Each structure stands twice: as structure tokens, then as C-alpha cells.
Amino acid sequence: MIHPTAIIDGSAEIGTNVTIGPYTIIKSDVHIGSGTTIGPYTTIENYVSIGEDCQIFQYAAIGCAPQDLKFHGEKSYLKIGRGSIIREFVTINRGTEAGGGITEVGEENYLMAYTHIAHDCKTGRQVILANNSTLAGHIEIGDHATIGGLVAIHQFVKIGDFAYIGGKSAVVKDIPPYVIAAGDRAALHGLNNVGLKRHHFSSFALGELKKAYRIFFRIGLTVKQASERVKAEVEQIPEVKNFTEFIVNSSRGITR
Numbered sequence: 001m002i003h004p005t006a007i008i009d010g011s012a013e014i015g016t017n018v019t020i021g022p023y024t025i026i027k028s029d030v031h032i033g034s035g036t037t038i039g040p041y042t043t044i045e046n047y048v049s050i051g052e053d054c055q056i057f058q059y060a061a062i063g064c065a066p067q068d069l070k071f072h073g074e075k076s077y078l079k080i081g082r083g084s085i086i087r088e089f090v091t092i093n094r095g096t097e098a099g100g101g102i103t104e105v106g107e108e109n110y111l112m113a114y115t116h117i118a119h120d121c122k123t124g125r126q127v128i129l130a131n132n133s134t135l136a137g138h139i140e141i142g143d144h145a146t147i148g149g150l151v152a153i154h155q156f157v158k159i160g161d162f163a164y165i166g167g168k169s170a171v172v173k174d175i176p177p178y179v180i181a182a183g184d185r186a187a188l189h190g191l192n193n194v195g196l197k198r199h200h201f202s203s204f205a206l207g208e209l210k211k212a213y214r215i216f217f218r219i220g221l222t223v224k225q226a227s228e229r230v231k232a233e234v235e236q237i238p239e240v241k242n243f244t245e246f247i248v249n250s251s252r253g254i255t256r
Contacts, residue, residue, distance in 0.1 A: 003040075015052065030063075033082065047075060047094060051082035051107065061091045066119035068137065071096050081107035081125070092117045099138050106143070118155075130167065142177060144199060160246050162199065164192040173255045176216075176246050178209055178239065186255055188217060201239070208235050212243050217256060223247060 002008070003022040012026050015034035020026070022040040030044050033052035038044070042056055045063035056062065063078040065071060076095040079102060080086070090111050095102040099120025106124045111117070112131045121135050124143035129135075133147045136155035141147070145159050148167035159165070160177025170184040178196060180189045191213055196206060211234045216226040227248050234240050247254050 021058065045078075045094070048078045048080070050080045051084065053082055054080060054084045054086070056086045057088045057090075057113075059089050060086050061089075062086070064091060064093050066093045066096045066137070068096050068119055070098060071119070075101075076119075077102040078105075079103070080105045081109065083108040084111070085109070086111045087113040087115070089113055090115045090117075093119045095120045096137075112149075124161070144195075146195065148182075156252055158246075158250070158252070161242065162192060162195055164195050171255070173253045174246070174250045175255050177243055179213070181255055188255055204235075205237060205239050208237055208240050209243060212240050216247060223254070 001018060002020045005022045006020045006024045008026045009028040011028045012030040014032050017035050018032050019037040021038060024038055024040060024042045026044045027046045029047050031049045033050055035053040036050055038056045039058035041058050042060045048063035074097050078092060078094045084105055092105065093103060096119045103117065103120055104122045105117065106127060108126045109123055110128045112129060114132045115129045116134045118135055118137040120137050121139045123141040126144050127141050128146045130147060130149040132149055133151045135153050138156045139153055141159040142161035144161055145163045147165050148169065150168040151165050151171065153171045157171055158174045160175060162178050163175045164180045165171060165175065165186065166182030169182050169186045171186045175181045178191055180192045181187065182189060191209055193206065212230045215221065215229050221229065227244055230244050
């Protein structure tokens, strides 16, 4: 299941039932989990770990050196979680020493064509990055978030769980969980109601999140005032706690 034109370093660890297409290059210190498929003309650079049952399509460049002027060739890593789909021409960079030395793509991510993930980024589980979405360095994306096509996200930004960012947006501040954001520069447009219902959030949870959202973003309170009022007036279910803690703990500042 390995094409004879593929070039594979002797130190690479290849699991069972792995398919590797024509003219693909796999360098040293690479681990590829069982059941993974790698298309033709793909390059897997050094120090990359790919989980089981992943699909990597043609012309992807996986584990390239960071595009960071502070990087001077030190050893750093890329980890890709089980069941992820990486489409054509996707580029993912390894980490840097300053950022912890590792870039991490979570389980069951779907990275569409021409997506770029820069050094030291971390994505959660079941994240979707649509075509041409671009992550600068040190970005963190929560579980089940969806990033639209042609979105550019500034370095060090954090995106919360179940957030949805509309296409062609420029994101320069943190996006709380459970919301929709869009625009240049991105602004909030309420809760991600459709996405939350698709993930079987209860009507009660949606109602409490709506109350918390209104307190934080609709009546002109400071973050401290809003968090105190949410604790006093909104049921402290896990979703509300997650929403509040994300906003309170933001160091970059929250998109409003």
C-alpha cells in the first residue's frame, strides 16, 4: 500500500494498513498511525506524529519549519489527532521554542483546501477550517469551532468552543464560546443558535446563554460588572460558567 515512487526515511514508523501515494516524501522521526491515507506529492517533514485513520490529500505540506524569524532550526514538533481530514495544499508548521515547541491539531479536525496553521497553534476536537482560512502563530481554537473561508486570525487569539466565524473575517481579538462573529474587523452577532441546536444543546441551556450574552454585550457593563451580574442572575450551568470564564480570563481582549 506504499507506492514505489514514495521516498520514506528509514526511521519513520508506519502503522498497519497505511496508504502512501506516488512521489510522497516522508522524512525522519515521523510516526504515522494505522489506517491513515496519504495522497500523492505530499511532504511530511521531520518530527511529525499523525494519528490513526487520518486522510491527507495530495500536495499537502505537513510539519514545515515555522515561519518565524526567531526560529533557528531547533527541534520542534507537530501532532495531528486521530481521524483528521487534511485536504489539498494545506500547510501546517511545527512549533517554536518560545511557544512550547509543538503545534497540535486535535482529533477529527477537517482542514479544507489551502488552510494554513502556523507555529504553536492548538485546535480542539472536531474543528472545521474552511478553504483558505489562515491561522497566525500561537492561536488556540476550542472544540467544535467552525472557521469560515478566507478568515484571517491574528496571532495569540483564542476562539471558544462551538464558536462560528463567518467567511472573509479578520479576527484580532478573542472570540467567546457559543457565538457567531463576522466582519473586518470581526464583531459579534449573537449566539450560534443553529450550531448549538445541531449539537443538541437544550432549550434551557440556550436560554441561560442568551441571558449571559445580553448581560455581557448588550447593556454597557464592564467585564467585572457583567460577570458579577451573571453569577447573580443566571443559572450556573457548565455552559454559562465556560462562557463567563473565557471572557474574564481573556488577556488579549474580547471581540464585542
